């Protein structure tokens with residue numbers, strides 16, 4: 535796909551630009567240790583981005599399918615984690631970067647566990663963990679799960695599968711070693727056979743972008759709307775990808791691109807910008823670490839251009855605290871906030887409150903009328919602060935209808951001016967013995 539001639543599609547334009555810039559790189563080699571992979575078209579290059587809202591963008595050849603190979607590893611890990619949980623999975627495989635090639639014999643001297651699930655040894659162990667009553671059922675569960683990530687039914691390339699079976703002696707050796715250390719339960723030949731089938735599943739760049747977007751979106755496929763894995767599983771998988779997804783180039787990838795990612799020997803790569811999008815590409819020319827040369831260059835540029843690095847500070851949003859003052863009576867601290875509240879926004883509100891707070895029995899009016907939402911952390915922080923204020927003898931009013939609980943007696947209001955008037959009244963009443971009729975228990 536070329537850059538759009540009209541309209542405002544700057545995302546496609548950016549993809550097309552990097553596609554054009556790096557599509558002519560001819561360094562690297564097509565993997566041929568699995569003979570069928572040597573037939574890959576070295577000129578093929580496609581790049582697709584799928585946002586967590588399900589908006590898709592493409593450049594180059596994105597509809598051509600290729601075998602996913604190691605790109606299946608994070609998604610099968612997700613299945614095992616969803617079924618068994620991290621403790622059980624962790625008994626069979628570690629989560630440490632190996633700093634070695636994908637086919638390394640990276641087994642811990644004491645536990646016998648492979649270093650992580652993104653190298654072959656770890657992936658074979660994880661595949662064998664998927665609960666099933668037979669190898670056929672295990673593979674069909676894996677295939678079905680990959681399809682749910684992609685949002686469509688996927689198929690095995692039988693030629694590539696046979697090619698892997700014929701040449702995969704090293705993978706068989708890894709499986710036998712793990713059988714020896716006790717990490718792999720069951721038949722090592724069957725475990726590797728399931729793993730070969732899994733590696734031979736075909737998908738397109740577009741499919742792979744959807745698979746990445748599902749992880750970006752906390753485990754829910756943004757195109758089909760289906761929850762594929764629970765949110766904590768998506769987080770765990772992305773963590774492992776961030777540390778181990780790019781084999782022995784994981785460190786320099788994190789330094790220069792800074793996104794959880796996974797590559798495979800057929801030249802595919804998927805990277806995830808958490809809570810933003812999945813981006814995928816296919817280009818069979820691989821560098822020495824087994825990562826696609828054009829893809830690494832393209833993603834490095836896109837990451838810089840769009841500020842995607844995980845360690846990049848998020849752009850400051852609108853100021854959280856719109857108003858922070860003490861009323862003319864000197865008795866009430868008034869703080870008004872806006873936007874969506876997370877840890878940082880809640881901390882800003884509480885910092886302002888702490889600075890304005892008048893000694894008890896002072897009043898506090900917290901105007902959250904223009905707060906559009908809050909996450910669980912912000913809610914817990916504000917509730918705790920309200921409880922502390924009430925316990926400290928403050929007269930507390932919250933303006934707005936956000937769902938809050940706080941122990942003790944406090945007021946809720948829909949209008950800031952009324953809230954201030956009621957608070958002044960209550961503070962005056964507190965000094966004289968008449969009870970305040972406006973107060974209720976929350």
Ligand SMILES: NC(=O)CC[C@H](N)C(=O)O
Pocket residue numbers: 602603604605636637654698705730733797798799800824
């Ligand atoms: N890095 C990869 O994609 C490796 C997968 C391949 N099927 C193998 O096991 O050798």
